[in-house]
Amino acid sequence: MTEQARLSNATLSSLPREVTRPEYDRSRAKIGIVHLGIGAFHRAHQAVYTDSVLAGGDNDWGILGVSLRSGDTRDALEPQDGLYTVATRSGNGDSFRVIGSINRLLVAPENTEAVLDAMVDAAAKIVSLTVTEKGYCYSPASASLDESHPDIVHDLANPTAPKSAIGFIVEALSRRRANGTEPFTLLSCDNLPANGRTLQRVVTRFAELRDPSLADYIRENIAFPSTMVDRIVPATTDADRALTVAATKLTDTWPIMTEPFSQWVVEDHFPAGRPAWEKFGVTFVDDVDAFELMKLRLLNGSHSTLAYLGYLAGHETVSDVMKAPGFNDLIEAMMDEEISPTLPPLPGFDLAAYKTELRERFRNPALRHRTWQIAMDGSQKLPQRLLNTIRKCIESGSSFDRLALGVAAWMRYVTGVSETGAAIDVRDPLAAELKSRTAKKNSADEIFNALISMEQVFGDDLPANNVFRRSVEAQLEKILKHGAAETVAKTT
Template identity: 45%
Template sequence: MSAAGSRENLGPALLDRLPAELRKPTYDRAALQPGIAHIGVGAFHRCHQAEYTDDLLAKNFDRWGVVGINIRPPRLTETLDSQRCLYTRLIRQNDEVEARIIGSIVRVVDSQDSAEPALDVLASPEIEMVTLTVTEKGYCHIPASGALDLDHSDIVHDLANPEAPRSVPGILARALELRMASHGRPMTLLSCDNIPANGVILANVVRAIAERRGSGLADWIAANVAFPSGMVDRIAPATTAADLETVEKRFGYRDSAVVVGEQFRQWVIEKKFAGRVPRWDLVGASFVEDVTPFEHLKMRVLNAAQTTLCYLGVLGGFEHTFEAIADPLLATFVRRMLMEETLPTLMPVPGISPSAYVEQSLARLTNTAIHHRNHQIATDGSQKIVQRLLNPIRDRLAKGGSIALLSVPVAGWMAYLVKASSRFGNCWQVSDPFAARIAAIADATGADSKALAEAILATEAIFDPELAANAMFRAHVIAALDGLLSRDPMAFVRHVCAEPIDARLKQPARSA
């Protein structure tokens, strides 16, 4: 089928007529039975875990079809159901495009209005593995401690209404209770979100609810459920109209569920399973005893670079990551921050040179075909800065190292939310669980950088009190926030790159 042919919608009947250059499922999808449930069927899952599963089914066909579950927007049932859950995965590298049809998802369930559809899937004896990409805030935990946030509105609801839960922890706890009461089959719950020790965090929040349920549920979970940690990596920005048009014009069919990613992909999984497990290690994933060194490397280097570039990029007037890192000043700053202050905090990672990983990560961000918006990356920053920036800062302080550079993106996150407040002109819309709190602080304190920073640092859910009380950390953040809220924030970044921020700390703060 050529690009000049009729524009049919993607579906099973079209597969045999697609261009030969398009890789398609080589296994019998009609015989594929579900064995995996995935919560959070967004672009990243379809560009990462679903692709690994597609590879596995092609190599070693087994009962590992994926049932997707969405408990938050978007609603994908109509989109994917109309295509029998087939979709196109595009790989973009500058001017190059490579396309592939993924067939590992067999069904998608929308459970935004009621938990019942999700519970029916998760409690089914055929499901033995559950994977999750629900973003950091989906765990309803306190970022600074990792404990279940008992004041979270969804958790309050779920504890009062355990049979009709709203939250991810509540839904999982109820599904496990149903499994215990019916067939009792074991299950592995594998987090694929960017949270340090994400398996531990997932176990914490689910078990905290189970303990409050009683009826032996917590003990049953301890004996029958595994919570391995996992590290996932592939940059997968939001799909654009141009991506949909690329598929239609280049390959001659319509697909409303296209996803886009870079060439690089990685998946590291802790060897800690209950029952059967998909052998993703046969198709490029790594099963390891300890994920921690890998997750520290990724979060503190690649993710920290993304976080730094998104906030400084927005403040500098750049829309996308590739545009921000193309700026010589920001590229110099982020490279120096990673090389000088982040690398000394990393654990040794088998077979990986940390400095080479930095260069590889920064090179990935220069890909001009990946239009990752800085505002998209900035979403939910309060849930991300602990592991990406605050933890390495804490490690540096413990060893007496400089934090002059690492403190700047922390202040960048503050400035980003502060400038979205009415007091600072509502410069842009933001999406962050602490946005309203930061806006209230900005309205109350005005442009006094010291008062602003100190009030934000008092947010214990993000900044643990010991770190927030550290005089060096406070001074660096106050000075950086003062500079980034000035009329020329890039002049401040240039100053930091030219000389240590410590010299600036001796100067009086900018007046309001």
């Protein structure tokens, strides 16, 4: 069998006609965006919108993608001239589009100065981030900089050789200030509450620890617009690669699988300029908070609940979970009765239709989004996705038993042993502590008490709240006694 040619600038013209590809001159694009955390979500979301901007004739917004840890993405895409395929999958069929907006890729640990040079270059008007919750080196419970984080300790001691996204940002801003170069806008695209303000808080605090005058400069000159991003992006499998080869007739080492739905809501505050993303579906608003809370609580909170309960019940993907007895009813009731009453008003927005659409997205059989993947980094995600919603329920005196079931499922999951006795590969920044705390703990009260004292997850308020304690421990007792599947099936 003849080996397939590889996707690249030279092979673009050989793509089948039904595959969308860059029709613009990629060599003319300038690097206007430096993106930290060049992972799958960015490539399925912001890079796609930016590809449309470039195709529309604005050459100022090419992307330089930076990996802060591993060289895997660079190694996959550099031989492809930064090109990759986005496969949009649904029960109605698949479509394929090759994206050309990523012009260059760097791996920060291999070439720190090259990354800083790119961030300091006057052409770079935006530095954007998808580094996940843990990449902000902050405490999720307090949303403040974790000053004891090893990367923060290192970067304060070695400011010109940073490891963290925060360290890179502050060093680049320090150099731009010294050079008299106009500052860039910092654009967080991660699932954090008020992500722009969270980024502003940790960046300013880090700068303050380095040099109070630099912190003052950042407060006075740097914009941190908040955003709400939404698109489901499963991890790419070998079967996905084979699907892409069959459709494009070219080898793509790292294609992206995603769903038809894509949403991006952005606060319109870009003093240095920005792409005209609004021409291609981005919503610009004065305040993104209400949209962001809606998405974090309804989509992400439901997703995490499905992931932990579904994994424990033996289901590999979210669509599998949604087909199992009780899960759809559980999520629908949780959305309607427990989450929706905590949301601020969104005048003119059809919340009921949005919730229906979410459940339809979860049921998408073509999108094999693994429960194990969604379950990663739970200690970082739980406060935003479930615990803050529960806090609102406690304030209003309303019930939150289904939300508590999601928290209890996380507690059961991080014990690291499945309901069949198999080991669970718990991927979490606090995995070692979670394992140590739950070792040899078997009863609900033992597991609950071992975990509830983790202030970095639960803060100091929830452990002291008897209503929270009773509700979560009771749900954990049900999961341990009956198993996740039966517990969900019996939950109304």
